[in-house]
Amino acid sequence: MDPTTTTIDSLPVSALPDRYGVARSQVYNRINALGITTTKRSNKAYVDADQLQLLDAIHTLITEQGNTLEEAAATLQQDSPVRPSRETIGQLTRQDVSPLQDSPVGQSYDTAGHLLYLLSTLQQGAPPNPLERFEQLQAIADHGWQPSTSELADILGLKSLSGQQFERYGFRFTRAGKNGQQSAWRVEKL
Known part of the structure; x- marks a missing residue:
């Protein structure tokens, strides 16, 4: 294994406020907005790697793109090719999340890329005047x-x-x- 790369299998929820530089309540608001179900181990809540990827994506949408929590969660759920209807509303499974890596949300993209993404969203029936x-x-x-x-x-x-x-x-x-x-x-x- 390459010592310069680290793969995170799971991370305690208690570590997320430091990771994102936000209050604990904001972390829980994001977890709830995404419908993430944490795993309990030794009285500690954990998120797995795919859930962490979703939380990273929502953090980027909120801090770098200026989205509200609701807008960011809706964007992530809309980008999922498989709607989360077979589970709790908003909860995504491992196979639902992996395609996000190839979406604009999973990447760092420039303003032109963001505008193209916005235009494609508009064509899919977004609000009539997002501006x-x-x-x-x-x-x-x-x-x-x-x-x-x-x-x-x-x-x-x-x-x-x-x-x-x-x-x-x-x-x-x-x-x-x-x-x-x-x-x-x-x-x-x-």
Whole structure:
């Protein structure tokens, strides 16, 4: 065996927050969104190599592509050539996951590759205007409007917003006072 390559058979779930640089709750949210069933050994939960590959792919979609958890999970499940209908919804088997290695999700690809992937997704019946959220964000930034937390979360496809400031989709979002009982958010194009 080549000492420079390491094959991971399984990894404890407790190691995943460090692997991805996220909170433990985010790891469990991703596991649940993908329908992954962990394996218990000595009171520790483990993911196998294929499940780890899925978690790596969802991490890439969220951190590098700016997808929400729901969007990333849907993309991974949509890319699977075998729909996960014979098991718990969202749970993928070893043979379902291996084709992902050849998909754009399983690779690092450039902007042109991402656009081609987006176009192929549109041809398969994706939402009619996937750029709508960007157009809304640009209009909000251009006009200096300050949407409430629930309005902005809806546009971003998130359940809630936290922190004083964050960036996504090429925009910076900063809390800017109150909008009724909710926080108001300033939106800036980066």
